[in-house]
Amino acid sequence: MARIVDHPILGKLEDRKAVAFMFDGDTYEALENETIAAALLANGIRTLRVHEESGTPRGFYCNIGHCMECRVTVNEQANIRACLTVVEQDMVIESGRQHPNIVKRMVEKL
Numbered sequence: 711m712a713r714i715v716d717h718p719i720l721g722k723l724e725d726r727k728a729v730a731f732m733f734d735g736d737t738y739e740a741l742e743n744e745t746i747a748a749a750l751l752a753n754g755i756r757t758l759r760v761h762e763e764s765g766t767p768r769g770f771y772c773n774i775g776h777c778m779e780c781r782v783t784v785n786e787q788a789n790i791r792a793c794l795t796v797v798e799q800d801m802v803i804e805s806g807r808q809h810p811n812i813v814k815r816m817v818e819k820l
């Protein structure tokens with residue numbers, strides 16, 4: 711996945727400093743002032759979490775902070791919206807996982 715570097719309306723993407731961050735244990739690079747959602751998409755990552763009950767993959771949806779579909783854990787703080795949060799150097803981001811108690815209840819129903 712690549713970034714748009716020359717947009718007909720927004721203009722050229724100017725040279726910006728690279729910012730290193732971790733997502734689920736792997737190191738990636740964002741561009742300075744880029745949101746977590748944009749940085750992950752630019753790195754080919756579309757799944758930000760899984761649904762707490764069903765385990766189905768979830769990515770960003772509204773990209774304006776309303777739907778909460780993009781929530782991730784940032785530096786051990788849960789439920790951070792990836793579409794509104796700018797990546798910072800050495801930020802540690804973790805995707806959302808199935809809630810263990812819900813998984814246990816689902817298994818018990820089988």
Ligand code: FES
Pocket residue numbers: 769770771772773774775776777778779780781791792793794
């Ligand atoms: S994508 Fe909807 S709140 Fe982030």
